[in-house]
Each structure stands twice: as structure tokens, then as C-alpha cells.
Amino acid sequence: MSYLRNGCALLCVIFLIGVPLSALAQDVAAPNAEEQVELAPGESEDISTEDGYASESLSPEEENQELADQEVVNAARAGHTGWMLVCCALVLFMTAPGLAMFYGGLVRKKNIVSVLMQCLFLMGLMSVVWAICGFSFAFGGEGLYFGNTDHLFMKGLTMADGSLNYEISSDVSDLTFAIFQGMFFIITPALICGAFAERMKFSTMALFSVLWGLIVYCPICHWVWDGGILAHGEETSWAGGALDFAGGTVVHISSGVSALVACILIGKRMGFGSEPMPPHNLTYTVLGAAMLWVGWFGFNAGSELASNDAATMAFAVTHLSAAAGVVGWTVLEWAVHKKPTALGAASGAIAGLVCITPAAGFVQPMPAILMGFIAGILCFFAVTTMKNKLGYDDSLDAFGVHGIGGTIGALLTGIFASSQVNGVDGSVEQFTGQLVSVIVTVVYAGGVSWILLKILDKTMGLRVDEESETRGLDLSEHGEEGYIWL
Amino acid sequence: MSYLRNGCALLCVIFLIGVPLSALAQDVAAPNAEEQVELAPGESEDISTEDGYASESLSPEEENQELADQEVVNAARAGHTGWMLVCCALVLFMTAPGLAMFYGGLVRKKNIVSVLMQCLFLMGLMSVVWAICGFSFAFGGEGLYFGNTDHLFMKGLTMADGSLNYEISSDVSDLTFAIFQGMFFIITPALICGAFAERMKFSTMALFSVLWGLIVYCPICHWVWDGGILAHGEETSWAGGALDFAGGTVVHISSGVSALVACILIGKRMGFGSEPMPPHNLTYTVLGAAMLWVGWFGFNAGSELASNDAATMAFAVTHLSAAAGVVGWTVLEWAVHKKPTALGAASGAIAGLVCITPAAGFVQPMPAILMGFIAGILCFFAVTTMKNKLGYDDSLDAFGVHGIGGTIGALLTGIFASSQVNGVDGSVEQFTGQLVSVIVTVVYAGGVSWILLKILDKTMGLRVDEESETRGLDLSEHGEEGYIWL
Amino acid sequence: MSYLRNGCALLCVIFLIGVPLSALAQDVAAPNAEEQVELAPGESEDISTEDGYASESLSPEEENQELADQEVVNAARAGHTGWMLVCCALVLFMTAPGLAMFYGGLVRKKNIVSVLMQCLFLMGLMSVVWAICGFSFAFGGEGLYFGNTDHLFMKGLTMADGSLNYEISSDVSDLTFAIFQGMFFIITPALICGAFAERMKFSTMALFSVLWGLIVYCPICHWVWDGGILAHGEETSWAGGALDFAGGTVVHISSGVSALVACILIGKRMGFGSEPMPPHNLTYTVLGAAMLWVGWFGFNAGSELASNDAATMAFAVTHLSAAAGVVGWTVLEWAVHKKPTALGAASGAIAGLVCITPAAGFVQPMPAILMGFIAGILCFFAVTTMKNKLGYDDSLDAFGVHGIGGTIGALLTGIFASSQVNGVDGSVEQFTGQLVSVIVTVVYAGGVSWILLKILDKTMGLRVDEESETRGLDLSEHGEEGYIWL
Amino acid sequence: MKKVEAIIRTHKLDDVKSALVEAGIEGMTVLEVRGFGRQKGHTEMYRGTEYAVDFVPKAKLEVIVANEKLQDAINAILKAAQTGNVGDGKIFVSDIADSIRIRTGEMGEEAL
Amino acid sequence: MKKVEAIIRTHKLDDVKSALVEAGIEGMTVLEVRGFGRQKGHTEMYRGTEYAVDFVPKAKLEVIVANEKLQDAINAILKAAQTGNVGDGKIFVSDIADSIRIRTGEMGEEAL
Amino acid sequence: MKKVEAIIRTHKLDDVKSALVEAGIEGMTVLEVRGFGRQKGHTEMYRGTEYAVDFVPKAKLEVIVANEKLQDAINAILKAAQTGNVGDGKIFVSDIADSIRIRTGEMGEEAL
Numbered sequence A, B, C: 001m002s003y004l005r006n007g008c009a010l011l012c013v014i015f016l017i018g019v020p021l022s023a024l025a026q027d028v029a030a031p032n033a034e035e036q037v038e039l040a041p042g043e044s045e046d047i048s049t050e051d052g053y054a055s056e057s058l059s060p061e062e063e064n065q066e067l068a069d070q071e072v073v074n075a076a077r078a079g080h081t082g083w084m085l086v087c088c089a090l091v092l093f094m095t096a097p098g099l100a101m102f103y104g105g106l107v108r109k110k111n112i113v114s115v116l117m118q119c120l121f122l123m124g125l126m127s128v129v130w131a132i133c134g135f136s137f138a139f140g141g142e143g144l145y146f147g148n149t150d151h152l153f154m155k156g157l158t159m160a161d162g163s164l165n166y167e168i169s170s171d172v173s174d175l176t177f178a179i180f181q182g183m184f185f186i187i188t189p190a191l192i193c194g195a196f197a198e199r200m201k202f203s204t205m206a207l208f209s210v211l212w213g214l215i216v217y218c219p220i221c222h223w224v225w226d227g228g229i230l231a232h233g234e235e236t237s238w239a240g241g242a243l244d245f246a247g248g249t250v251v252h253i254s255s256g257v258s259a260l261v262a263c264i265l266i267g268k269r270m271g272f273g274s275e276p277m278p279p280h281n282l283t284y285t286v287l288g289a290a291m292l293w294v295g296w297f298g299f300n301a302g303s304e305l306a307s308n309d310a311a312t313m314a315f316a317v318t319h320l321s322a323a324a325g326v327v328g329w330t331v332l333e334w335a336v337h338k339k340p341t342a343l344g345a346a347s348g349a350i351a352g353l354v355c356i357t358p359a360a361g362f363v364q365p366m367p368a369i370l371m372g373f374i375a376g377i378l379c380f381f382a383v384t385t386m387k388n389k390l391g392y393d394d395s396l397d398a399f400g401v402h403g404i405g406g407t408i409g410a411l412l413t414g415i416f417a418s419s420q421v422n423g424v425d426g427s428v429e430q431f432t433g434q435l436v437s438v439i440v441t442v443v444y445a446g447g448v449s450w451i452l453l454k455i456l457d458k459t460m461g462l463r464v465d466e467e468s469e470t471r472g473l474d475l476s477e478h479g480e481e482g483y484i485w486l
Numbered sequence D, E, F: 001m002k003k004v005e006a007i008i009r010t011h012k013l014d015d016v017k018s019a020l021v022e023a024g025i026e027g028m029t030v031l032e033v034r035g036f037g038r039q040k041g042h043t044e045m046y047r048g049t050e051y052a053v054d055f056v057p058k059a060k061l062e063v064i065v066a067n068e069k070l071q072d073a074i075n076a077i078l079k080a081a082q083t084g085n086v087g088d089g090k091i092f093v094s095d096i097a098d099s100i101r102i103r104t105g106e107m108g109e110e111a112l
Ligand SMILES: Nc1ncnc2c1ncn2[C@@H]1O[C@H](COP(=O)(O)OP(=O)(O)O)[C@@H](O)[C@H]1O
Pocket: D007, D034, D035, D036, D037, D038, D039, D040, D056, D058, D085, D086, D087, D088, D089, D090, E026, E027, E028, E029, E030, E062, E063, E064, E065, E101, E102, E103, E112
């Protein structure tokens, strides 16, 4: 019972601090707003801050020209914004229904609700945490290691008299960027849930996700995507930094490795190895995989943060890698095990998608096919052979697919990147940068997850009791059944 | 049998009138078209009417400039149109698969097909009715109380030599607007179905939906969104009119209140209170809720009718309110009932989404979190405590979530609206305007629904017979079973 | 076992050729890239090739103007590209989860996995084939009968220093176009699977799909959409060519007719006519139909290849035709069979969608309603009366809905096309053109499918053995079960 | 000991269970079955093809009782399951030679 | 009265039902069961893990008949359910002490 | 011949099957059932409404054995199904008058 109270307490605290401060946040924003208004001279409500600054001493003609230029910029933004909002929706669609169905189908019937609930609750919880502090920790300021508190409560992302800042990207507003990134903050911990499915305490899962998000995800995100120690092309970066277009390192390796740590620390499911634990609803898994595929376009092509040629290329290679992953896994399985399975095809698609994630904005179509194919084959061996050999119980293969697939993808990006796509060619240096970023991520995510889980284990406990596990988490943790056919 | 004939007859009449008139509609459109062609001088096919009118006496240079400006406008429109078409798709996605799964999972197995069929059939029926007359009744002309017949058979929205008018909004064509609004015309009556699920006659449901759409929905829609008596900022509006960004009043209060009336008039389900009636497929309900969440971005952010900063803000607050709704409902339930349920999380998400609907274009992110949180908590009490106290059988809590959540949202909009977002601040006057609009909507929707249902009860009957209800609507009304596992 | 090896071999060969050549493809692209770079003078990275060619001898002022114009073009492209990428995602969404669920629900429980697997595997296989050669065969060059090999391995569609060509359409890049069309290459053979469901060998299905795609689909696609013998408005076209906006002929007639041939050649399911074979999960079928409806907006409105008024109109008529299809089928069934069924409503929606597909860019809303209504009614008779009379076992009515619906649509397009929409009016000549294209497609697709299937029958065998069919394809072909409820 | 097998309407299950518990019965087992008898099934229609479904969903209750409780059990079921309409179901009684409680190994009536 | 329990192939159910009806049997109850016997099950494979599923889906038919109809019922089942391949199933016969029609309270053979 | 009906915990099914096979039993039939007894059910909560679910999912095993194998079968089940906690289930034994193998028409113990 006490762990429950802990969990609740945490959430309440977040809200108790958040709510009054939220008013404050608005007040803080207001002065900014006024400032901007003063600076922006034209009648057009749409003029953005940046241009406002420059326009103080222009002739009327120049001003006219500038207004006209601004109209063009705004026209382009209509396209970029619409596209990015759709991408936001697509990434949310990945977590649920996508991942929820994919994972949900793989567990036993008595745990289906618990999986769905994990995804849905994280959609709520992580979003609130992101708005309150996550975004600021990940994308605030210029620190090498961590963000700052400038954007707590979305300060600076709120609206000041109709306009949103365009600092991070010139194509979409900072708020658009923040929502988009917020969707990643949901799905990443949700991926980890695959490792400890069918035995983890819900309360511990919730608290772990919040802590993991803030202590593991936000820093890594900052390192790679906000000028930190792994950012590509920064002087201060280790080994020149890593290419990670849409989160091979930030999302998949970090979650995959943490998943491995988690499933080792929590231990195997009761009856693992002796009782059969086949997917209770393979149709969900296949349909969920298809939904993930569709949603992944938002994830990868959206990571261009604009609707342009590079987004198109990211879309294309994402699609082809997924396709090749299906072919690779299925054909290999067909050859080895004599039958091509739908679960294999679905897993291959996800493997291909994971693998192309870091490379999406850097490679050409044919290498993408090759990457998906390789990922399909290697992940097949990871979840069939390697897992059995090593003997951990990664219930839904979060590590086998995301950890391994993400690593393959990160490394291959260093090889297949083509300067024609985004100015960077694969090379030994680039490969080194990738390797370093993989190692840093593995060590950091793995290490901190291990510490976090150890602490949680001692305080709240990671695992439900035996009776609850036997009965299923649906009844014991949530008091519900997934299906009542009578 | 006679009610069946009635229903068929109605539909046939609609078609018999519609088909020949449709030809007419095209003919009427044609002259307009020619007119426009004459007026538009440049070679560009894309020039829209408005500009055409002004360009009669311009110098070649000015004309060039105008053409160039027009190109910019068109470029922006590409962005806006693409975004809005996606929003149309998203709102349709809400009705089915979204709502169909959400509601479908909540009923007993023997009624699953009937729920799906209600949603799917309304997608067909209401769309046709909307095209034939609904749009014209809701958005035709400038009357204070009702639309007009100018747009019967989509007259004026059809294409005249390649161009669609841009009268309603300057960013997207009138047809885009009409399709978008047509999707609302589908989901609103579909929401009501939650109240009388598991016992309503299909034929009566269909006829009721059409009548309700034309007599209740169209007027309210006109009042709030087309310059009628509740329109914000019109001199003629009652109490200054209401802020209703995406349909808190028009969609959720109207349907929620009508749902309450409907479930009281039709009476409780047989065995209500004595037999258990748990959701037969909670997985559908959770997945459906997630789909609704995704689709709701189209509903709310799309209501900006453009792809711009305001749409981004609407998207953001929608997401955060849903998230806070999940947290609010779940944590409260956890505290009160000792277990956090997936159904609670799903219901909380919907409560948060409903509540933010009227506010989506008017509030900042932090207040949105607060609104979702409040909605999660109050709707929780509405469906657990209040419903039980009052004793009506709102099968799927259409009133408890949409009626209550919509009312909370409408009122809070009057408090939390921020002028920085859309020029309107929360104030006592605004709150009064909101309150008046809520009261008007409740009285009108409730009253007319009561009268409609009374009449239908006397003529066709609202409810299937006992034998049919026991056996389930799937078999008795549709001759089908949802699942055949053998 | 040998057919299995055949299948694998085929796939391997594709890859063995593809992988080394892929490197080549990149090399080939490189020189082009350099060429472009030299030609493009401005600093802007975004300038596209076309303009680059013209700009060699311009004054600085003109260059400025051109750059500004280019900015406007790019702004518009942001809108078009975003929209088209979403359409690509929507069309993929049609195959799975859409079609997979729609078809999957209709089979018996023991074959559900096989249907899902067909859809998912084709998503992988056909995409890879498309990238390697399909696109080039369909859209390469100007031949009257067949494409060429210019774009093997996506040559010419890859990125040359950040830019993609804009030859096919001025609004979106060739790569966008290729991905979009690639999604059609997936769903078309997947549609055929409905005819031989529950008895086809998986390996033969896979090989057949590839061959059919290359030998049947690519040519027809080339004839209609790439200046071939059925292209509208080309001098070389037969009977003036056909209007086929989004694939009434290319997708639906071709697949529908091939489906008929396939189900006749493979023979009836064991127990057809004596054992009951009701849909095992009608909820999937209804939800899948709704998803298809949503995805179809991408299919039809996306076929405009831009986000503009014509796309809006295509969206609108698609929606209304689907809606009228629901009403048509349901009301007729209600009258004839006394009960409106959900399967009828779902089938009606698909019938309406199929029928409007060729017409989507050519007709006005009211005729679209009429077309959907007619399709609903005629397809109803096709699958209830005609199929029974003729006695073939088209398991999931791929012919009855897509073949018949597509033909109705193709013909009605010749009648209802309105010059106000796209410059073409319905007329006797146009109707003749439509009729000729229908006949050509039926003869060609039917004939080649017949030959292909005969050959495959002799070599690999079309059908699983009796034991496997009785046990279900899920176990015998894939070694999996769809649902494990215990 | 006797085995009482009662085939009843599914929605009567809770009532019958309560009646049996009141009659002092402490254990029972329920099965989902489909029954064929005087009560008509229904027809279903899928794309114009009509299927006659002759089997009606029923619940089957198996209760092993000591001989002296047999009549009580039967009466309880009869009272709770009767609606008077065709399809109320049947009760079948047969002999049980022995019964064992797995947990303890107890045998005979002790085990019930 | 006798109870005839027949475990048969699921897809033979309709045939057997018809045969029984022809033989004058007016009521029966069907259960979904899974059987283990000479007929082999199958193996399933999920991400490389193989599961041997030894139980095969079967239908179990329970028919209570008057003694004189016993042989007819058995013959009907035998004829309709036989394919000659392993897995055709079994028929078990046992005694029924009493039977009651819930709707009317009729007892004995009247109740069937 | 005897019929052994054992109601056991569902997750013990595989163990019990193996034990029976070891004891020389070659055929059996399994049913999904829900049991009511000393073992408590659970409560579920949907939007604040609480449902007490008194029935617990169980597996029911039916094995027809020759008289001389009866004790072996019982022992096998007892050993494999026991956990010592409430809800382990019961074994009921009754007489079977006759048994027939549908495939061959063999009767009596031959048919098992
Ligand atoms: N001879 C029988 N053997 C086994 N079960 C029977 C028999 N007769 C009836 N039943 C079962 O009893 C149920 C009710 O029987 P039915 O004839 O429909 O109604 P009633 O019992 O009211 O006459 C049937 O659905 C079937 O499951």
C-alpha cells in the first residue's frame, strides 16, 4: 500500500507545485509579449520576433518588401506547421493505439489491460511532466550536459499576443517543436515497458518512468540534439558527435539498454521456460506493428522539422527499411524454421524501422533497404538465439529489437551516410563518433537505470507478489479484465 | 415493421428529391462560374474570385504584383488546405474507428455490432443529409436563428471551372470548411448513442439522428458559429455571446444533454442494477480512447481553419488537457478505489479532451493542464457518484462525460481565456456569456430532444421489445454476431 | 518444400542483385548531382534543377526576382509535400491496419493470421520490388506500352546534394510521387488476396504478387498514368484514353478481375456451400472499413498530387460517395432482407469508395452521391445474387466489390465528369474511352492472371493440401494462432 | 453422492448460484455450452447468405451433492431457473462413485 | 435413461446433429473441448520459441436418451462422425438416474 | 470403466497431462470451466461500479479409464495438481457403461 501512496504523493506534488506556478508562468510571459509588440511595427499580426528586431530603422519601401517577404515565410510556415502537427499526431498514434496493440497482443490474456494502461497512463503522465519541466531540462540553454530551467511550465513557449517564438527552427514555432519532442518523451519509456511486462508494479513503473525520463532521457536528448557532448558537428562534442536523425541513440538505444537492465533486475516471469507464454492476440500485434509503421513516418520524417525534400527522403528510407526488415526477418525465418510467421514479419518491420531511425535524414534509398535487411536478420538472431543463450527474460524483446536494432542503426549510419542527402558522408571518423555515442548512451542509460531500479526495488518494490502475478496484473493491479466474452 | 417502412421511406424521399435536384444544382453553379471567369483576367487558373472582382482597372504592373501576391496566397493555401483536409480525415477517424471502438468495447458482447453499426451508418446517413441540406441550415446566410436554403445540395460549394469560393475563411475554401463541419455533424449524434445503447431501435435511432441534426444541431451551430444569437462579439448576441472554439457547446453540451433526456425517456436497460454489465472488451475501449485522442487534434486544432500558430496552440492545449485528464481521473480513482483502472484513464482522457474543446483556441498550456485535471476529477464524480444517486441509466456515460465535461469546459473558458492567445481575456462578462450559452443550449437541446423523442416514442417506438433486448441487438436488429470464435 | 525454396530463391536473387547495384545507383546519381550544383548559382540550397537551367544569363536583379519567386514556389511546395507525405501514410494505412482488418474479420478464425500476414508481407515485399524495378517499369520513359529501366534502384529519384527532381509534377518531388505510387503497388495485389483467402499457398501468393505487380500492374499503370495507350488526352491513346483519377481501372478493375480469375482457378473452399463460413470477427471488418474510408482520402485526394482546390473536391466526393454507398446498400438490404446489417454498411462504404475512385477528380458532389448510391445497390446485387448464381467462391468478394464497383465507377465517370471540375465533361466519346479502357484492362489483367496462375499451379501449386485447409492456414502455413484466449 | 447437471439460461446463472448457496451447496462448476432443443435458434445474414444457427448459448451447471441434499439442490435450481418459456433447460441426475479433494486428499462427502 | 457423450471433430458437428435429429433425438448439448489422444497436436513458433500444443480442438456432444433410443443415437453418431482417420473421437455411455424439464417440472423420459 | 473428472487450476494442466501420460493414460479431454467454492473470486471495478466475480477459471479434465488404471490416474492427478492452497480442486469418479471408438467401431476398454 505504501508504494501506492508514494506514487500518488509524487503526482500530487507535481500538480501542487505546477498549478500555482502556472499562473506565474503566464505572468512571466506577458512582459515578453509586450516587448515583442513594441518591436514589431507593421500591422500584420503574424510578424515574428526575429524580423521584428531588425526592422526598427527601415524605409517604408524596405518595410513593404519585408512584409512581403514575411508573407512568403508565413506561407511556407503554413505548410511546415501543418505537416509537423500531423507528425505530432502520428507519433502519439505510435504509443497508442500502435505500441499498445503491438505489445498488448504479445502478453498473456491476463495482462493485456496492464500493458494498455501503461501506454495510456504514460501518455498522460509524461506529457504533464514534459510540459512542467522535461522540455526545459532537455532543450533549455546551451549547457554541455543538461538543459536549464528557463522553460519550466513551458515558459517562453506560451503565446505572447498571438505569436509563438521561432528560435529553435526557422520553419516551425518553438511550441510545435516542444509538442513534437514531447511525444518522444512518451513513447521512449513506454518502449521499456516491454521488458518487464507481466510482472512490474504499476506504481513503480509510473515513478520509474518519470525519473528515467528526467534523469536519463532528458540529458541524452540534450547531449545529442541540443548542443551537448554528443551533438554532431560541435567542437565540444566527443569524437565529433553522433548523427542521430530521429532518435536511434536518444530513443531506441537508451530505452533498449534500460529495458535489458530492467528485465535482469526484476527477474524472469514465473514459469518462464516451463509454461508456454505465446502471444494471446497475434492479430493485435500485427495490426499494432502496421500502426507503428504508419506512425513512424511522423517520427522519422517529422524529425526534419519541416516539410521539404529532406523530409521526403526520410519518409522514403523509413518505408523502405521497414519493408526490407519484413523481408529479411521473414525469409530468414522461413529458411531456418521452415515457416514464415506473421510475428516475424511484424518484428522485422519494427527492426527495420528502429534501425533506420538514426539514419533517416542521412542515407539514400538503396542503403536504407540494406540497413533494414541487416536489422531484420540480426534482430532475428538477437531475439531467437542470443536471448535464449543469455537467458534473461525480456518479455516483449524491447532490448532485442530496440537496443540491438538501434545500435545497428547508429553504427551503420556512420557508414552509409551520404553527403548528397545531408552533407555528411560515412567515414571512419563518423563511425567512431557513432560508436562513442553508442557506448556513452549504453553506459549512461544502463548505469543510471540500474541505480534507479535498485533504489526503487528497495523502497517500493519492482515486482508484484506471486499471487498477483499468477492471477494476472489486470485483476491484481487494475481490477479489470480485458475481455468478458460471456 | 411499420417503423421500418417509415425509416426507409424517409431515406428514399431524401434521395428522390436529391437526385434530380442535384443536376439542377450543377446548372445553377454554372453561370456563377462563367461570371467568375470573365472577371478573372490573368492566365493563372488559381486566382480566386475575391481578387478577381477588384482587378478590373489595374495597370499591368499592378496586375503583375497582384498575380505575385496571389501566388503567395496560393502557396499559403497549399499549407492550410493540406492541413485542413487531414483534420477532416482525423475527425472522421474519431467517429470510426475511434468512437465506435470506445463505445463498442463498453457494451455487452451481444450488442457490439449494434454500436458499430450506429457509428458507421451515421457516417453515411448524416453526411448525405449534411450535403443535401444540413450545411445550408447551419451556415447559410446571416439570420440570427437559422441558416437558409442557399446552399441546398451544396450549391455554391461546388466547383465553378476549377475554383472553389473562399468566402467563409480566407485560408481554406468553402468546400473544405463544409466537409470539416460535416464531420462534426456525424460525430455529434453518434455521441448521443452512448446514452441509449443496448436498447434503442435502429430505425428510430436513424430517424432521430437526422431530425436532431437538423432541428437541434444546425440551429445551435448557427447561433454559435455563424453569427447567430450566441456568436461571440456580435452586437446581436445574448450576453455578448460565447467563446466556443471547437464545439464545447455546439457538440458536447448539446449531445450530452440530449443523451441525458434520451436515456431517461427510454428507460433503464433490463437488469440494470441487478445483472452485471461490465465492458465486454476493455481493450477496444482503451484503444478507441487513444484513437479519439489522436483524432481530436483534427477536431480542435482544425477548428482554427488554418495551419498557423493558433492551431499549434490549440493542438498543444488539447494534448495537455487530455494528459491531465488521464492523470486527474486515474490518481483520484487510485486514491478512492485503491486501484487505478484503464477505463478510468481512458475516461479521464476523454473528459480532458471534451473540457478543452471550447477553450482550445483561447487558453495557454498551464491553464489547459488545470482544466483537464478539473474535468478528470469532476467527471469522475459525475459518472461514479452522481449517476448512481440520480439513478438514470446513461449506458456509456454520454452525459456524464460530454454533458458535464462540456459544461465545465464552457464555463472555465470564460475564466482561463487569455488575450495573448486570441485577444479575449477571462472575465466576469465572458463568464456570463458562457453561462448564458450553456443555459440556452441545455434548455434548447434538452427541450427539443424531449419533444422529438416523445413523438418518436408514440409513432415508431424508441425501444426494442424485451425478447430482442435479452437476445441482444446484434441478432435482433441486425441478424449478425460480433465474434464467432468457433 | 520445393515451392518454398523457389520463393526464397526468388527473394534472395532480388537482393543479391539489388545490394551491389545499389552502390552503383548512388554513383550514377552523383555526377548528375554535380551537374546540378554547377548550374544552380544562388546561395539558396533549395533551388530546384529546372530553374537552375534557365538562370545562366540573368541580370542580378532578375536573379533576385527569380530567387524570390523560387521562395514562393518552395513555400507552396512545403504545403504540397506535407500533404502528399500524409497521403502516402494514409494509403499505407489502408493496406494495414485497414484492409488487413477488413479482410481479416471476414475469414474464419483459423485463417485470420494468414490474411494479416499476406497484407503485412506484401507491404514489405512489394515496396522493395517497387524500389528496385517496379517504379521504373511503370513510370519510366515515354513508351506506349511499358516503362523503361532508367529508374531501376530508384536511380534519378535519389538525392543529389540535397535536392530531388521535380519532373513529374511541379508541386512535389519525383521521390514523393514514387513513394505515393509505391503504396498503390502494395494495396492492389493485397486486394486480390480476398479472392483466394483461406486456401492459397503463402509462397505462391508471394511470387504471384510480385509477378502480377510487374507484368500486370506496371503496364496498366503505365498505359493509364504515364502516357501509354489508355492515357487521357494523348493522341496515341485508344479511343481517346480513359479518365482514371485515382485508380478505378489501374487498381480496382485490374485487381478485381484478377481476383475473379484466381478464385475460379483455385477452386472453392472445402465445404463451401455446405458448412457455414460467417465472418469470425465482424468488429474487425467494420473497424477496418472505417479505416479504409479514412485512408481512402489519401488515395483519392492524394492523387491530385497537390494540396489545392481539386484535392479538396476529390476529398469531398470521396466522402460523399462512401456515405451514399452506406445508405444505398443498407437501405436496400433492409428492404430486401428485412434487416440492415453492419457488414452491409461496411460493404456499401467500400463499394462507394471504389466507385468514386476513377471519378474523384472529375465530378461534382451531387453526382458523387448518386454514384455511391448506385455502386452500393449494384454491388449488393453482385455479391448476393450474381455470385450465388454463377457459383464461384470469391471468399471476400474482391471481384464483387472491386471489380464490379470499379467498372461502374469507370463507366459513370464518362457520364458524370464535369468540365467545371477538371475541364472534361461526360459525353458519349468519353464514355467510349472509359468503356475501351475497361475492356482492355479486363482482358489484359484477366488473361495474364490466368496464364500466370496456370503456370504457378503447375510448378508450385496454388493451393494448400486438404489437411492444411481444414486445420487452417494459420497453423499449417505460419505455425501461429490468431487468438489464444486461455 | 449425486451429480446434478443443469442446463439453464445464461442470464439465470447468478440467480441459480445464489439459490444453491442458500440451499447449503458450497461448490459448483459452470460450463458454457450451446444447446439444441425445442427453443429455436436464430438466423444470421452475411452478404446475403443466410446461416441458421440452431444452437442456443446456455450455461451448464455441475453440482456434486450428498444424496440427502439432492432434492434441495434440484428445488433450488427449479425455482431460480424457471421462466415458463421454452428453453428453460433440463436437470439431469446421475451417480457419483467417489469424490476427492485434491488439496487434502479427503474423500467422499467430506470432499464436497 | 442413458447419457451419450461423443467427442467428435468440430467440423462434423452439423452433420452429427442432423443425423441425430433424423434418428428422432430432439435435444442435445454441445461443448467446446480440447482433446488429447492418438491424433497429434501441432507446434507453434513465436520468435523462435517453439510450443508444442498437444490438445486438439474437439466438440463434445451430450445427449440424454431413453434406453430404447440409445442404439439409434450411437449409430447416427458413428455414421456421421466417421472419417476413418485418427482423431475421429469416442462415444461414452453412462447411466442417468433422473431428468427434469425445468420449464414444466416434468420428470423422467418425459423431460427429454 | 470409470470416468474421472478432475477440476484443477488451469496452469496445472500441462503438469497433470504429463503425469497422466506417465501413468499410462493415452487419452483425455479438457474443458474450460469456471468454479465456485471455497476459493474466493475477485472484484472488478468499472467507472465506480463494483462487480463481484465469484467464479474462478478452472480446467476440467475428463479421463475414461479401465478400472484397473483408476487408482494410478487418481494418484497422478493428485500429485501433479496439488499446491496445498484452497482452490486445488476436486476429483469425481463415476461409472461408464460403454465406450466406442468412432474411427473403428471398437468397443469397451479397447476403445480407450
Ligand atoms: N436430450 C437432451 N440431451 C441433452 N441436452 C438436452 C436434451 N434436451 C434438451 N437439452 C438441453 O436443454 C436445453 C433446453 O431444451 P429445450 O428443448 O430448448 O427447452 P425446454 O427444456 O424448455 O423444453 C437445450 O438447449 C439443450 O441444451
